[in-house]
Structures are given as structure tokens and as C-alpha cells.
Amino acid sequence: MRYIDSHCHLYKFNEIEIKRIIKNKDITILSVSEDLESSLKNLILSQLNENVIPAIGIHPWNIEKVNENTFKIIEDIIKDNKIKILGEIGLDKKFKPETFEKQKEIFERFLNLAKEYDLNLNLHTPNASNDVYDLLIKYDIKKAYFHWYSGDEKLLEEIIDKGYFIGINVATIVNEKYRKYIEITNIKNIITESDGPYNYKGVILHPDMLKDLYKLISDIRKIDLEELSNIIQNNFARFIY
Ligand SMILES: [Zn+2]
Structure with a gap:
């Protein structure tokens, strides 16, 4: 059984815990970044561990850290390391509505980068899934992942029609609303x-909770665990390549 963690902040765990998590070769972790520092940490983690995939980006909560040099550095990281995924990037009207306009400006710069380097997006979208979706269409983005999706059902249909991906979070184990x-x-x-x-x-x-999440999905969708694991692995492969 292989488990996919398509949105984890691996660098935030302590060193011993990171080692314990990635020692398990049955898990593939896409480690998303929140600023330049974590982008570099993720890069190193991915170079040392074949089951870690890095995503580079600035979290919409951290846009005050962006200055003139930031995008130049990010572009260099992408070129030098053949980065395929940007994240965690996006828009947030739930926790940071006051900086929305600035978030949008930064997000559109990332969308331009995505176009130029053919990158896939790992997206943060609380109360802003519609705004993010409209921009993905405007910029003709091919591959996108709505991390911990909590938007409405109508948009969900459009996301699926477009072939984008929906992140089901382990919090679903503790909160039935998801x-x-x-x-x-x-x-x-x-x-x-x-x-x-x-x-x-x-x-x-924690990635350890994926086991229970797979069990839950397997029960709800009546798909046996082995098959479910294959399907999700396949979906993930379609997202990252
Ligand atoms: Zn996150």
C-alpha cells in the first residue's frame, strides 16, 4: 500500500520526526513551501530523499516577505532544479481578507511563472476558490490542485470538468463536515x-493519519484499500508530471 501526502509542510516537523516520517518508503510526500527559506529547505529534503517532492512558493499569508528580488530568486530556483510544482500559493479571503488585492498581485506573478515554465499548482484557497478558479482559466493553467478543498459544490463540478484535482485532508477524520x-x-x-x-x-x-483517511474513503466509496491506493497514486502522478 502506498500513501500519498499531496500537501505537507515537512520542514516544520523536528529533525527526528522528519527522519521517522520519510524512512517509511510507502509514503510519497509533496512538501509545500511558505517562503524562500522553506523553499530551500524543501529542496534539500527532496535531494536527500527520493520519496519527497518539493513545491516552491510564497504562502498568501507571507506576502509581506516579497520584495524586488524574490521572484528573481524563485525563477533561478525553478530553472536550476527543474522544479515542476509551485505551492503553497493562492488567495485567502477567510483568514487574510485585508490583504486580498496584494495577494492577487503576487498570485498573478506566480501564474505568469507557471505559464512560462509549464508548472503545476498546489493551491491555498479559503473562501476564495472561485477567485482562484477564474484566474486559472484566465491564465490557461493545465494542472492545479485545490488543497483541502472546502468550496461549494457547483465550483467542485467545474474543477472536475477541467481535470483539476481536489485535496481531501486528514482532518476529515475528525470533522464530518468534509x-x-x-x-x-x-x-x-x-x-x-x-x-x-x-x-x-x-x-x-500528521501524515500518519493518512492510513485512517484511506480507510474512511474506502468505506464511503466502497472501493477496496489496495485499489484506492492505486487510484490515488495514479491521480497524483497525473498531477505532478
Ligand atoms: Zn498548507
Whole structure:
């Protein structure tokens, strides 16, 4: 059984825990970044571990860290390391509505980079999935992943029609409100994630929780675990390549 963690902040765990997590060769981790420092940390983690895939980016909560040099450095990192994925990037109207216009400006710069280097996007979209989706269409983005999707069902249909991917988070184990996304999303568009070590209502989300999430999806969708694992692995491969 192979587990996919399509959105994890691996560098945020302590060193011993990072080693323990990636020692398990049955897991593939896409480690997303939140600023330049974590982008470089993810790059090193991916160079040392074949089951770690790096995504480079500036989180919409960190846009004040962006200056004139930032995009030049990011472009160099992409070129020098043949980076395929940008993230965690996006828009946030839920936690940071006050900086929305600035977020949009930065996000559009990333969308230009994505066009130029043919990059796939790992997206943060709280209360802004529609805004993000409209920009993906405007920039003709081919591959995108809506991390921990919590948007409406109408947009979900459009996302699936477009062939983009929906992130089902391990928090679904502790909060039933997310289960509907397992029920209504085409199985070919589902990818799993932890967002570890994010503190969700007192629960530290962790890749170890993927096992229970797979069991939950398997029960809800009546697909046996082995087959489910193959489907998600396949979906993930379609996203990252
Ligand atoms: Zn995240």
C-alpha cells in the first residue's frame, strides 16, 4: 500500500520526526513551501530523499516577505532544479481578507511563472476558490490542485470538468463536515493530504493519519484499500508530471 501526502509542510516537523516520517518508503510526500527559506529547505529534503517532492512558493499569508528580488530568486530556483510544482500559493479571503488585492498581485506573478515554465499548482484557497478558479482559466493553467478543498459544490463540478484535482485532508477524520467531498468528488480527481503539522482545533495534522483517511474513503466509496491506493497514486502522478 502506498500513501500519498499531496500537501505537507515537512520542514516544520523536528529533525527526528522528519527522519521517522520519510524512512517509511510507502509514503510519497509533496512538501509545500511558505517562503524562500522553506523553499530551500524543501529542496534539500527532496535531494536527500527520493520519496519527497518539493513545491516552491510564497504562502498568501507571507506576502509581506516579497520584495524586488524574490521572484528573481524563485525563477533561478525553478530553472536550476527543474522544479515542476509551485505551492503553497493562492488567495485567502477567510483568514487574510485585508490583504486580498496584494495577494492577487503576487498570485498573478506566480501564474505568469507557471505559464512560462509549464508548472503545476498546489493551491491555498479559503473562501476564495472561485477567485482562484477564474484566474486559472484566465491564465490557461493545465494542472492545479485545490488543497483541502472546502468550496461549494457547483465550483467542485467545474474543477472536475477541467481535470483539476481536489485535496481531501486528514482532518476529515475528525470533522464530518468534509466527508461530503469524499462522497461527491469523482474518484479520479481525489488526492489525499495531511497539511501536517498544522494545528487543526487542537489536533496536530500528521501524515500518519493518512492510513485512517484511506480507510474512511474506502468505506464511503466502497472501493477496496489496495485499489484506492492505486487510484490515488495514479491521480497524483497525473498531477505532478
Ligand atoms: Zn498548507
